[in-house]
Amino acid sequence: MFEPTDIPDLTIFRPKRHGDARGFFSEVWSRAAFEAAGLAFDWVQDNHSRSAEAGTLRGLHYQAPPMAQAKLVRCTAGRIWDVAVDVRPGSPTHGRHFGIELSAENWAQLLVPRGFLHGFVTLTPDAEVQYKVDAPYSPEHDGAVAWDDPALAIPWPLDGAPVLSAKDAAAPKLADWSNPFGDMP
Structure with a gap:
């Protein structure tokens, strides 16, 4: 049901169908199932x-502290x-990425803790994504x-240029970004 990844705290969840x-x-x-696995979140x-x-x-x-969010995607x-x-900051896997295909068929979910950047690319038209967060949306903390x-070297499965929002097209590179997660509890 719960599968660790090679990045600590980043977890794949495969609910039974x-x-x-x-x-x-x-x-x-299920709150009980997550808590039994040591994963307590107040969505x-x-x-x-x-x-x-x-x-x-x-x-x-990402959403910066104090409004940082964990997500179940x-x-x-x-x-x-x-x-x-x-x-x-200080994580032994700082700067590493993890990618997984999520689909209506494979029914997998990804638990993304606070202190991570998160994104996805659609592989099919009319893709729908649902996710829980443990802090409400805060425009002042959104980034x-x-x-x-290139510093992240994420191998996005794209055929050509992606469809982007203006915000995503203008986002800074990691070297030009001030990491807000240093004061995260």
Whole structure:
């Protein structure tokens, strides 16, 4: 059900699906199951995005302390390639990224702790992503780092230029970014 990644605290969650001729049922989050795995979060908001075109890239986003967010991310329609980058000061995996395909078919979820950049690219049209966060959205604490920063060397699965927001197109490179996570509890 829970699978560690090669980056400490970044966890894959694979909820069980029980199916029959009618369809399926899945418990996609359970406080008790997460707490039993040592993963206690107080989710305060659910977010849902839909991207019309394949190749839509959202990220790399973060929310700075004291409004930093952990996220539990899943794809409920289509397929995405989801990426988390460890930017926790002093972390032995600082600057490393992890990528995973999340889809409506594989039903995997990625638990992204505070202190990570997060983004995804859609691999299919009409992809929908839903994610829980443990702090509400705060425009004053919202930020981004360049998705294509050579220092991160993220191998995005893209055929051509991605569809980007103005915010993501203008995001600074890691070398020009002031890491706000140094004062994170």
